[in-house]
Every structure is written in C-alpha cells, then in structure tokens.
Amino acid sequence: MRNPGVLLSESFYANPNVVEVSKKLIGKVLCSTIDNWFTAGIITETEAYCGRNDRACHAYNGLRTERTGVMYGNPGHAYIYLCYGIHHMLNVVTNINGMADAVLIRAVHPVEGVDVMIKRRNIKQPANLANGPGKLTQALGVTRHLNTVSLSKPPLWIEDRKFQIDPGKIQHSKRIGIDYAGEDANKLWRFHISSGIL
16 A cells, blocks of 8 residues: 655755765655556665765766766756666765765665565565665666656655654665775765664
8 A cells, every 4th residue: 555755855855965865865765656566665775976076976076978967957856877787776866956966775675566576676585675776776667767857756756754763773884886986985975774674
C-alpha cells in the first residue's frame, strides 16, 4: 500500500553545504514510478561531491561538458551518468545554480515494490537487492533517460517519511573508487547506515 511522505523542498537541496545535504539524505525515501510500477527505498548510503575544491567531482576546476551541464543547473534535479558503460549512477544536484555540487545515492533499503525490484534485477532473493549505486538504479528502473528531471514529482522523487534515524548510527568514511583524486580521496564524505538498523 502506497505510503506517501512529504516531498523535499527546493531549499533542502539548495543548501550550500553539500556534505550536510549528503548526511541529511540518509533516511529519506527515494521513489520511482516507471512503466506504471511504483518502487521505493530508504536511502542508506550517500557520497558528497563539491564542484569547486574536490578533485573527485566531475565538475572540478569548473569543468563543464555536455554530461556535467546539469550539475550547474538548479538544485533538486537528477544527474545520471553511465559508469563503465554498464551501471547508471544517480546523483542529486545541490547548492544554487552554477555551483555544481551533487550527492551520489549509493544504496537504498527497499520498502515498496520489492517484487518489481527483484524482477528488474533478475535475481531470486531480496538480499543485496539495492545495496550499491548500480543495483539501486536497476531495481528502481532508473536510467539516463531520467537525467535532468526534477526530483519533486514522478517519475523520480525523494520524500521525507519522518523515519527516525539516530545520528549516532550514521557512519562516515572515505568515498569509494576515487583514488585518482589525491588528497581529496581522504575526505570523509561518504555516509552510510546498515539496513539492519532501520
């Protein structure tokens, strides 16, 4: 049964502190309606990327390409790119227009439409269903076709359902797969909570 929450406001995404937004997204609910199928999962892992002083960010040093153009746009939109030619990676654009900050959604805990997610993932059991950035996009039906869409309405949006997450249970660590970023690879900008705590 559909359990709607409150859509996140534009001011939530417009926060100039991308690290703070990344942490606050933990416990929010990522929803999709694709091919008339509704799916949703509690966000359990994120990574922050800053467009100005972060070598790990696609927009570092003002880099603006056809792919990264959406990062320079309005907050609360989706930046979706293909990793290794296989995995769709979903990012949330934050800060104000022109700043190019974004949060990568790395994992969700499925709460609705689990059967649909299992079918999309072509697996038999729900274990590890959406515990990675490529897994969650496949499970929720998210592809590059949704790049640049607003996250305030279907087909892709984020809700606050007032799940109570103990801040002390949110762990922070280095981001994954960014060894090329030099000293910036050591920033503790990854936030995560185990699904078992929810």
